[in-house]
Structure formats: C-alpha cells, structure tokens
Amino acid sequence: MKIGIFTEAYTPIVSGVVTSTRLLLAELRRRGHDARLYTPRHPAKPIDEPGVSRFPSICFPVNSWIPITVPYSRRLLREIREAGFDVFHTQQPFIMGRLARYLARESNAPLVCTIHTQYEHYVHYVAPTAHRAAKAVARYLVRSFCNTCDVITTPAKGMEELLRSYGVTRPIYVIPNGIDLEPYRHADGAAVRTRLGVPNDAVMFSFVGRLAKEKNLPVVLHAVSLLKSEQPKIVLVLIGDGPERAALQQMAQTLGIAERVIFAGKVPHTETPAYHTAADAFVMPSVTEVNPYAVIEALAGGTPAVAADSFGMREILTHNQDALLVPPEPEAFAEAMRRLAKDENLRCFMSEAAREKAQQYSIQRCAERFLEIYAGAVGKR
Incomplete structure (x- = not known):
C-alpha cells in the first residue's frame, strides 16, 4: 500500500x-x-x-x-x-x-x-x-x-x-x-542511577517529558516537600527540558528539596528505556494527556506509576495493579508516593504487572x- x-x-x-x-x-x-x-x-x-x-x-x-x-x-x-x-x-x-x-x-x-x-x-x-x-x-x-x-x-x-x-x-x-518493546529487554538502569548519583537504596521517582505548564509538575514538587522529613531516601528525577525548567528549579530551592530533585535534562530517545528501568516508580500529574507515550514506556520498563486520575490514565493504567491513580493534588500524590516508598513488595508486584500490561502496546x-x-x-x- x-x-x-x-x-x-x-x-x-x-x-x-x-x-x-x-x-x-x-x-x-x-x-x-x-x-x-x-x-x-x-x-x-x-x-x-x-x-x-x-x-x-x-x-x-x-x-x-x-x-x-x-x-x-x-x-x-x-x-x-x-x-x-x-x-x-x-x-x-x-x-x-x-x-x-x-x-x-x-x-x-x-x-x-x-x-x-x-x-x-x-x-x-x-x-x-x-x-x-x-x-x-x-x-x-x-x-x-x-x-x-x-x-x-x-x-x-x-x-x-x-x-x-x-x-x-x-x-x-x-x-x-x-511502542518498540525490544530496547526495554536489555536496558541498563543501574548505569543510569550511577551516572545520576542516585544511591542503590534510594527510592527513585521519575518523570520523562517536556517541563511545561500543562504537565502540572509543581504538584509533584510539593508532594516531595511534604515527604522530605519522613522519607529521606526519596529522590525525584526529571528527564527532559522545556519552558518551565527554570521556574521548577527555583521552586525546588524554595521548598527546600533541591538536593532531592535531579534535573537530568534532555536525553536521546534511544536512552529513555534505561532511565525508565532505573526508576522505582514514574510520576505523571498532568490531566491533559490522551494516551501518554511516556506512561506506556514506563510500563515497558517495569516501572509502576503514580498518576493523576484522568481518562487518559485510566485507559492505560489499572489502579492498585500497575499504578496508583489519585487526584492531581500534592497531598494525594504524597500519600501514593509514601505508600510505594515504604512497600518494596508492592513495588515488585506492580513492576511485574506493568511489564505484562506493556505487551498490549x-x-x-x-x-x-x-x-x-x-x-x-x-x-x-
């Protein structure tokens, strides 16, 4: 044809x-x-x-x-x-x-x-x-x-x-x-964590995408701020660039979480499988997504998600199986992130479910x- x-x-x-x-x-x-x-x-x-x-x-x-x-x-x-x-x-x-x-x-x-x-x-x-x-x-x-x-x-x-x-x-x-699933079968997440300086015992939450207003990323920064004293091993890695980067960096400083937030910058798409597999969980606070590619890629990397409960997310993710779907508010994101950070068995269960779900895409x-x-x-x- x-x-x-x-x-x-x-x-x-x-x-x-x-x-x-x-x-x-x-x-x-x-x-x-x-x-x-x-x-x-x-x-x-x-x-x-x-x-x-x-x-x-x-x-x-x-x-x-x-x-x-x-x-x-x-x-x-x-x-x-x-x-x-x-x-x-x-x-x-x-x-x-x-x-x-x-x-x-x-x-x-x-x-x-x-x-x-x-x-x-x-x-x-x-x-x-x-x-x-x-x-x-x-x-x-x-x-x-x-x-x-x-x-x-x-x-x-x-x-x-x-x-x-x-x-x-x-x-x-x-x-x-x-999605092309093959690169995720051989991705080296450990090398990414080493390059970023993320300790092996840290719980790494990641975001991959444009740092733009519609992504609603202040919700996640405020969530990390709420958890900074009780969950000292949480690290947030933002992969990507965009018009809101400087404002988000300033917000991290103001909230006192600059040492917990890594701005990794833009990376070639061929490297994103390793970044997904490096993370313990993926965050997506945006409510404007239709069928977000980054979320599907996270599933392929075996990375469960904490995501805003919207139609775009509900069509990909299943609450309490491969994701925690919550209102797009700092308190709700903080509670979901706390739950994953404290429960390694839950993360492992959701990781397997995520990889299985990705086969559909x-x-x-x-x-x-x-x-x-x-x-x-x-x-x-």
Whole structure:
C-alpha cells in the first residue's frame, strides 16, 4: 500500500506524538509498504531516515517549539502527486493536515486524521491571554477539520468521547499508541542511577517529558516537600527540558528539596528505556494527556506509576495493579508516593504487572490496526 503521512512535528523534536509517528512509519516500511512522511524543516537540520521529506518552514518568535510549515515546494508536490498514494494520513488538523486534505481530494484518495492531543489545553502557547476564546477556536478548528475527513483515529476512548462532544460526526476508531518493546529487554538502569548519583537504596521517582505548564509538575514538587522529613531516601528525577525548567528549579530551592530533585535534562530517545528501568516508580500529574507515550514506556520498563486520575490514565493504567491513580493534588500524590516508598513488595508486584500490561502496546499491533483502517477507507472509495 502507498501511504502518505503528514505531520507538523517530527525529529529532532521530542514528544510522544513524534515517537509514535516515527515508529509507525518505520513499521509500515519494514512490512514493505511504500510509506512516506512529510513534515516541516527544522532549524537543527537533522539527518532524516529514508522516507522522510521536509517542506519549507519559518519560526515565529513565540513560545513554541514547532516550526511553522510553508506548504509549498514544487519538487515535493510533484513527488506526492507522482507517488499515487492510496491513503493520506495526517497527525494534526492544522497546516500539514490541510495540505494532506487538498492533495487527497485532488487524487480522490481517503484522508485519515489522528487526533493525539487535547489542543484546547495548549492554547497558552499561542494566546497567553483570552484563553476562553482561544479554547473555543481550538474546538472549532478540530471539529470543522475532522468532519471533512474519511476516518478519524485517536489513541484513547476518552478522546473519542471528547471529539463527539465537539460535534465530530465522522467515524472514529481508537488505536492506542504503539511502542518498540525490544530496547526495554536489555536496558541498563543501574548505569543510569550511577551516572545520576542516585544511591542503590534510594527510592527513585521519575518523570520523562517536556517541563511545561500543562504537565502540572509543581504538584509533584510539593508532594516531595511534604515527604522530605519522613522519607529521606526519596529522590525525584526529571528527564527532559522545556519552558518551565527554570521556574521548577527555583521552586525546588524554595521548598527546600533541591538536593532531592535531579534535573537530568534532555536525553536521546534511544536512552529513555534505561532511565525508565532505573526508576522505582514514574510520576505523571498532568490531566491533559490522551494516551501518554511516556506512561506506556514506563510500563515497558517495569516501572509502576503514580498518576493523576484522568481518562487518559485510566485507559492505560489499572489502579492498585500497575499504578496508583489519585487526584492531581500534592497531598494525594504524597500519600501514593509514601505508600510505594515504604512497600518494596508492592513495588515488585506492580513492576511485574506493568511489564505484562506493556505487551498490549506493541508497535506491531498498532500498525496492523492502522492498515485495517487504511484498507477499509480505500475500499469505500
């Protein structure tokens, strides 16, 4: 099958959407399909893998980490038209999505759109004020675009319900994000703990992701502050970077927990399996997640989670089996972290359950489901 994938964000940007898109492209090509990906150029000028082409882009001086596509390239438009794609698949409903829609209509091919994100929770990046109006615009843009597609997919049932509440009427299929499980079978967590200076007898809680407002990380810092006197062996490691890093570092100082919080910075995605296996537990206080890739990766590393009780978490995690799901409040997170820190047997039980759960999220299963969706959409043309 010939598949054109369009996305606003790709490497070297680090995000769950980028990772899931990259793995899907690789798996489709591994199976022999002619899958090609189109994305905007990045200022870092990364060396791309086969099958990736980039449109011109510009970067505005706003608080965003994603280049803005200039959706015109005579060479690439000619290449896309000559490719004769059977299906077009966009990862977002914005500029690249509209380009995919235009080209799909031109070639009478079906258009599949994956909604990964609750965009209304990210409007502060483009509209620092007037959040209410910006959220309404975000909902309108998603609804109006989705209703022009042949098929919508999303990684979570809760997101399907949210899209229906927006007024999306097109067919929606839930396909959880896929993960490459192989690197987790050989990851060396002990080496990571040594490199970070985390003692073997410490209870290491980790977070992997952007240090951004929507991640709600002050909840975890305050939770560590509540535990600092009674649980002296708790260490929090934040893996990643982002616009809130300086503020979080200052907060750790103010709360008197700077020696308990390690800001590990951004690490290559190929190294994250070792960071997950190094941790005793993973924390995710965000309530905006749809099907958080970092949580699935934590499961693959055998790392139980303390997570905010939201639809995105409930669809992946099971309370008291591979996770403790609690309200996104410092006191609730502190109690869950205390429980795990004090009970090694519970951590071991949950670790085994986490590894078993992760098997459900293999990239092979994910790709098979997308191929079924593609074939069904093509068959209806």
